[in-house]
Each structure stands twice: as structure tokens, then as C-alpha cells.
Amino acid sequence: MVRASNEAVIKVRDLVVGFGDAKVLDGLSVDVFRGEILGFVGASGAGKSVLLRTIIGLLPRRSGTIEVFGLDRNATSEAEREGMERRWGVLFQQGALFSSLTVRQNVQFPMREYLKLSSRLIDEIALAKLEMVGLSPDVGDKYPAELSGGMTKRVALARALALDPEIVFLDEPTSGLDPIGAGEFDDLIRTLQRTLGLTVFMVTHDLDSLHTVCDRIAVMADGKVITAGPIPAMLASEHPWVKAYFRGKRSRVAAATAAQNIG
């Protein structure tokens, strides 16, 4: 396992986000350390995706601070913010591939926009990225509408990794995949995280993912992170929701298989 350092690349303090009268996040604080895979869990509607979207700047916040790479999002200049956005990649739940571009053009899009590189290098790197996420080069000329769910996720991951980001945000990366496909995707995330030294911020419901790839898990409820820590800490927790989640009927199977894999 890659040792996570103590440097927090994302530092969220007392974050409040709301829509109308409702507060979805209410005084949330969390740290994400460099080189770790942090999994976020919580009941549906607990605000996991809202947190992700707020950190990457798609949703406005009411108060609180978000520091990414030691820079406060609110206190940065336009140029600093662009630099910040170049250093992370996002995998959206539905892939969010540009439907009018081919797979290869999708992966190349951030490179073409941000970098002055020869088109030969861009082509080679795009194909290399596609191969790294486990796709054959012929997929490059297909359009997103022609891809299966698993392939869409892989292409979206390749696009998220296009600029070799330091952080990747994954919004339910394995949802909609069959267990085998989800397992492969987990392994892929693990491998890429090791080879590229990524920090991974992952929103997920997949207990298998939590057991096999996450270094730490943060549990959200009532607009806050109620507890965070590695799997053993989750299994030992006495909080009713955490207990129901990690020691429920569905979870025991996942824990057993994970234990088998490790042993």
C-alpha cells in the first residue's frame, strides 16, 4: 500500500452549502491526504455528490473554506484557479463524455486546450492513456453513444487522467457496472493510483470498493462527516448508521471476500 503522507491536499473547514431553505452540508470539515484513496459513503441524499461538486467549484457555498493544494478557492486569482483545475481530473457519474467527439478526441480535448504539443505526441499520449485504462486502440474512433457502460467509465477515466492530474474525483465510479466489471475498475483505480501517485477522492456505494481499494473512509450524515478512518475503524464503530452499513447483511459478504483476497 502506498503510504499516505500527512500533507492535506484538500482541506475543507466548516463548509455550509444549501439550496433554498435546506442546508445540505452544515459545518462539514474533512481532510484528504496526498497519495490516499478516500471513499465517501452516506445515505442517498446525504450530500456526497454535493460535497464533490462544491469542492470542484460547480456549486456555490454559503460559508466555510475549501483549500486545495494549499490555496483557498475564494482567495485565488483567475489564473491560479485555472492552474488548480488543471491539476485535478473529474470522473462524472454518467461519464459526461462529449457526445459529438470521438473517444480519442474526448481524451485529447484537455490536452489540445491547455498544452502546446505536436499532434503526433497528443495522438500517442491519448492512445497510451486509453491502453492504460484497459481499452484497445480501435475504441478511439468510436463515438460515446456506441460504448457500453463499462467502456464509457473507462474512457471518462482516461479523460480525467489526460493532463496527469494529482487528484482525481470519482463520482460513483462503479455504479452501473456488473460485479466483475466493477472489480476490474477497482483494480484499475488502484494500479493507476500507484503508478501515477494519485490522490483519489471517491464517492461510492460499492462495499467491495470500500473494502478493497480505499485507504480511508469518511461517513457522511446530517451534513457532516461523522467519522473517518480505515476499514477496521469502521467495523468497530458503534454509530447506528455506520454499524448498519458496514456490518449489515450485504456487507458481511463483501468483508469476507475482501479478507479472502488479502489472506
Next chain:
Amino acid sequence: MAHEAVIEGRLTGNRLAVAAAGRWTVDHAGELERKIEALVARHRGAAAGVDIDMAKVERLDTFGAWLLERLVRGFSGTGKEARVVGLPDHYRGLVEEAHAVNRRALPPVRNGALTTALAIVGRRVSDVGRDFVLIMQMLGQVTAIGLKSLVRPWSFRFTSLVHHLDRVGWRAVPIILLITLLIGAIIAQQGIFHFRRFGAEVYVVDMLGILMLREVGVLMVAIMVAGRSGSAYTAELGSMKMREEIDALRTMGFDPVEVLIMPRLGALMLAMPMLAFIGAMAALYGGGLVCWVYGGISPDVFLARLKEAISLDDFVVGIVKAPFMALMIGVVASVQGLEVKGSTESLGLKTTDSVVKSIFLVIVLDGLFAMFFAAIGM
């Protein structure tokens, strides 16, 4: 600059020693690529082997790893020995990954300009044929379902029909009124302006009456309906297709043509004659106003002249065409809507196609009607 990507080569005997340093990352990939290209070009001939010392590289990412791999392949591809030494352990995985990829050359796509042009023309021609078949299919389906609902009227979706009648009929009235009023006024003004030279202003009323009732009124309304409602139909059906709503209907045992398209078509065919009538009246009104204000033809004279100039035939010729044009617009819009594929781009494309094709076909239909009515002497 300390943060540059550095690469230097020194030839000792026939062995090339390459020293790499600095940041081999995405931000320096452009300059690094040029340096590597230059290095490979300069030493490819002389060097029999190459040692690449990566020990001083501060940072390496996929871009750097791939460029290193390209450097290695630049020499090893010509049968020379290339060794990478001093690579920090934590980058080993990345370099191995880069070593494994891009092994298979993609077959180059070879297309001459002429072939491409011919292919495009061919595809367009076959598309025209395909469109014709699809429109005929839809007409057939619609007719079959229409006959079925004659036998079993309760199977027809009246609520949906009323809803769509409100959307494409009632709500279209203001814009149709405004535009046909203006067109009537403009035609009257132009007519008076030019007829005045012959002292024949009063014949403007004949022109206005016949033109508006027989041709222009209904054609203008059809074009507006195609732009306003036909495009909406295509976009709605297309989005439903994209979100698999149409497939869902099918699996529940409903025919999307019956559930979605019939009420829309029915509403359009009912609304069009009414809109054409309203449009013709508004055009005559606008023309009459201009005749009065600009041409000095008083309303009494205008009405008396109009009565002499037009017959019931002119009115019938105009209004009879309206439901057929509506059918054409509706069928084309539905066909295009169901043709939408998964991408957002295809939705836009099909909506454009729907409007362009339905306007074209409406005009063709108008021409056929003109020949038909001339033949039967109306």
C-alpha cells in the same frame, strides 16, 4: 530555470551517454519532445548503443514516461541497444506501463479526396431514398392506426389530442396573426406602389384576395407551423428516444406511433386549417388597412371589390391544402424524431432536418396541388 526538463547526450566512442534531469512532466512535454527528436536525429547514425541516465530526474509523469519510451524506441527500433539506468524505483511502474503501450500501429485511414467526395454524394442519395421509405412507412402506420380508431374510437387518445391542440393551435394564434397581418400589409403596399403607374391600384384587391386565399396565406402558415411545432415535435420525440422512454413504452406493449404520434398528428391536422383561415383573414385585414391608409381605397370599396374578385373556389383551394400540409409536417417531424440516436448532436441535426425537409415537402405538395386544381379547373 531550475524546473526545466533537461536532456543532454555525449558520444564516447560509439556509445551515447544521455543524461536526463529536471521535470519530465506535462508542462515541459513540448520542449522535451523537440529536444528528444533532435537528439535521436543527431546520434542515430553514429551511436551503436545508448545509456540513458534518469537518476537526476526530479519528477516524471505519463508524458515524460512516454517520451522516454519514444527515445528508447528511437534507438532500439533500428536494432541498437538502449538501456535506462538510475531510474527511481517509484517511477518504475509508470515507465513499464509506457513500455507496454502503443505497440500496435493503427492502420492508417487512407481516403482520397475524390473517394471521400463520391462517398458523401452516395450516402446523401441513399439517405434521400431511405427518408422516402421511412415517410411512407410512417404514413402507412398512421393510416392503419387511424382506421383502427375509426372502428374503436375509445382507443384514440383524446386528452392528449386536446393538450397538443392547445400547444400547436391556440398558442400559435398570436404569432400567426402578427406575421400574416404584416405580410398582407407588405404585399398590398408593394402592389399599390407598382400598379399605381398603370392607374390600376384597385386591382391590388384582386391580387391580395386570390394570392392570400389560394397560395401565400396557407403556405406562410405551413412554414411557420413547421418551424414552430414541427421542430418541437422532433425535439420532444428525439429526447424521448435518447432517454429510452420510447423503448419503455414499447416494452409495456404500447405502440409509440399510437400513443405519441397520433395525437400530435391529429392536433396538427385540426389546427392547421384553423390557423390557415385565421392567417388569411389577418392578411386581408392588413392588406385592407394599407389600401385604406396608403392607397386611398376606402373599406367599402375594398370589400365590394373583394367580393367580385374572389369566389368560394379560391377559399376552398387554400383551405383544402392545409390538413395535407399538416400531415406532411407531422409525419416528417415524427420520422426525424424517431431517427435521433444517442448523441446530443444528432438531436440538433434531426431537428434542423425536420424543419428543412418539411418546408421543402410542403412546397412540393403545394406545387402538386396547383397542378391538380388547374387540371380540374378550380
